[in-house]
Amino acid sequence: xxxxxxxxxxxxxxxxxxxxxxxxxxxxxxxxxxxxxxxxxxxxxxxxxxxxxxxxxxxxxxxxxxxxxxxxxxxxxxxxxxxxxxxxxxxxxxxxxxxxxxxxxxxxxxxxxxxxxxxxxxxxxx
Amino acid sequence: xxxxxxxxxxxxxxxxxxxxxxxxxxxxxxxxxxxxxxxxxxxxxxxxxxxxxxxxxxxxxxxxxxxxxxxxxxxxxxxxxxxxxxxxxxxxxxxxxxxxxxxxxxxxxxxxxxxxxxxxxxxxxxxxxxxxxxxxxxxxxxxxxxxxxxxxxxxxxxxxxxxxxxxxxxxxxxxxxxxxxxxxxxxxxxxxxxxxxxxxxxxxxxxxxxxxxxxxxxxxxxxxxxxxxxxxxxxxxxxxxxxxxxxxxxxxxxxxxxxxxxxxxxxxxxxxxxxxxxxxxxxxxxxxxxxxxxxxxxxxxxxxxxxxxxxxxxxxxxxxxxxxxxxxxxxxxxxxxxxxxxxxxxxxx
Numbered sequence: 001x002x003x004x005x006x007x008x009x010x011x012x013x014x015x016x017x018x019x020x021x022x023x024x025x026x027x028x029x030x031x032x033x034x035x036x037x038x039x040x041x042x043x044x045x046x047x048x049x050x051x052x053x054x055x056x057x058x059x060x061x062x063x064x065x066x067x068x069x070x071x072x073x074x075x076x077x078x079x080x081x082x083x084x085x086x087x088x089x090x091x092x093x094x095x096x097x098x099x100x101x102x103x104x105x106x107x108x109x110x111x112x113x114x115x116x117x118x119x120x121x122x123x124x125x126x
Numbered sequence: 127x128x129x130x131x132x133x134x135x136x137x138x139x140x141x142x143x144x145x146x147x148x149x150x151x152x153x154x155x156x157x158x159x160x161x162x163x164x165x166x167x168x169x170x171x172x173x174x175x176x177x178x179x180x181x182x183x184x185x186x187x188x189x190x191x192x193x194x195x196x197x198x199x200x201x202x203x204x205x206x207x208x209x210x211x212x213x214x215x216x217x218x219x220x221x222x223x224x225x226x227x228x229x230x231x232x233x234x235x236x237x238x239x240x241x242x243x244x245x246x247x248x249x250x251x252x253x254x255x256x257x258x259x260x261x262x263x264x265x266x267x268x269x270x271x272x273x274x275x276x277x278x279x280x281x282x283x284x285x286x287x288x289x290x291x292x293x294x295x296x297x298x299x300x301x302x303x304x305x306x307x308x309x310x311x312x313x314x315x316x317x318x319x320x321x322x323x324x325x326x327x328x329x330x331x332x333x334x335x336x337x338x339x340x341x342x343x344x345x346x347x348x349x350x351x352x353x354x355x356x357x358x359x360x361x362x363x364x365x366x367x368x369x370x371x372x373x374x375x376x377x378x379x380x381x382x383x384x385x386x387x388x389x390x391x392x393x394x395x396x397x398x399x400x401x402x403x404x405x406x407x408x409x410x411x412x413x414x415x416x417x418x419x420x421x422x423x424x425x426x427x428x429x430x431x432x433x434x435x436x437x438x439x440x441x442x443x444x445x446x447x448x449x450x451x452x453x454x455x456x457x458x459x460x461x462x463x464x465x466x467x468x469x470x471x472x473x474x475x
Contacts, residue, residue, distance in 0.1 A: 041405070063157070
């Protein structure tokens with residue numbers, strides 16, 4: 001099955017996706033990431049209001065056998081977390097791009113420009 | 127190294143990992159499905175990487191009885207689980223010894239310990255005067271574990287030569303050795319045979335729609351029923367008295383490590399914990415009243431229970447009568463549930 005990589009999103013080397021809306025970045029993990037991890041059984045998310053630097057670990061995604069850290073793609077403040085994902089982490093396997101994890105208010109919205117585009121990310125997954 | 131089924135695994139789309147130098151399937155489709163299939167129906171595991179030693183001759187049974195602390199003075203066709211001890215009473219490995227006849231025993235050992243075990247058994251054989259030969263035939267054998275409540279039904283159809291047998295019994299046929307043993311807690315069988323026979327059996331099982339399962343499922347299944355794994359619950363620093371294996375010390379005659387065990391003071395014990403939130407992992411600290419008293423030796427999410435489960439090693443002197451424990455995960459402590467029984471009682475017959 002081919003990995004889904006929507007054109008409208010930004011990506012990181014850590015296999016996270018980001019949706020830019022003004023100075024808000026919505027973050028999740030990619031289809032490639034969920035497929036490599038297998039059945040996701042646990043997600044730990046940060047507190048709302050946490051301040052993050054770029055590449056700070058902000059949470060974890062666990063499969064039955066593995067623990068993976070999540071890293072902030074940009075600097076900023078957590079303004080929303082997706083609590084429904086904590087209750088049903090398997091949704092990430094079902095629809096990775098609908099299963100957002102956090103929303104970050106970016107300290108500098110230009111940071112989003114440094115993220116990967118769909119084409120660059122695609123070559124990373126090959 | 128690769129087992130003879132490697133190409134089959136690749137064809138099935140398995141994720142491959144290195145395990146003790148072997149390129150083994152960790153999972154095929156979904157780890158969860160593999161775990162549930164084995165508990166509820168049937169799954170097949172390629173465990174050809176494991177080692178097989180044969181002891182043959184007049185004193186074969188006596189030699190094995192001397193080699194292991196468990197009692198091997200058993201009827202023909204019986205299998206016996208035991209740790210293998212050094213002279214300090216510490217655990218070199220754990221194994222199953224199969225009494226194929228009065229003069230023929232097969233010993234199945236962990237893949238990661240084949241050389242170490244062989245060297246040890248060889249040295250004991252050299253040192254003592256038992257009238258038997260020992261040979262490492264690990265390279266001659268492939269091994270499949272067919273596990274789950276439907277195993278018997280399926281094997282009856284697939285094997286031309288299948289006779290009824292009880293739990294922990296073994297039978298040697300012309301083409302293969304079959305035992306009602308396993309590492310999942312479920313009813314199931316292990317079939318040892320030459321490579322061609324086993325590849326053929328694998329293909330028949332695939333045609334019969336038996337789900338191929340990888341080492342990931344095998345590990346979670348064994349944690350659910352609290353079977354120890356060498357390198358996790360068992361190691362050369364520990365004696366059977368530290369690892370809930372006192373029940374295996376049953377020999378009625380002399381055995382290797384006996385003297386040391388008689389005066390051994392156990393400092394550790396294993397406990398079983400689960401979490402309502404979070405998943406315990408190997409190496410996480412176990413606390414009692416804020417003090418670190420041990421660590422998790424094996425931890426996983428249990429898809430059968432829907433929560434995180436752990437086997438942990440704790441200091442006896444800090445935990446006498448203690449039933450309240452916390453597990454530390456990434457700097458936070460989580461209250462654990464204390465279990466006196468395995469998380470799941472398998473359906474083995």
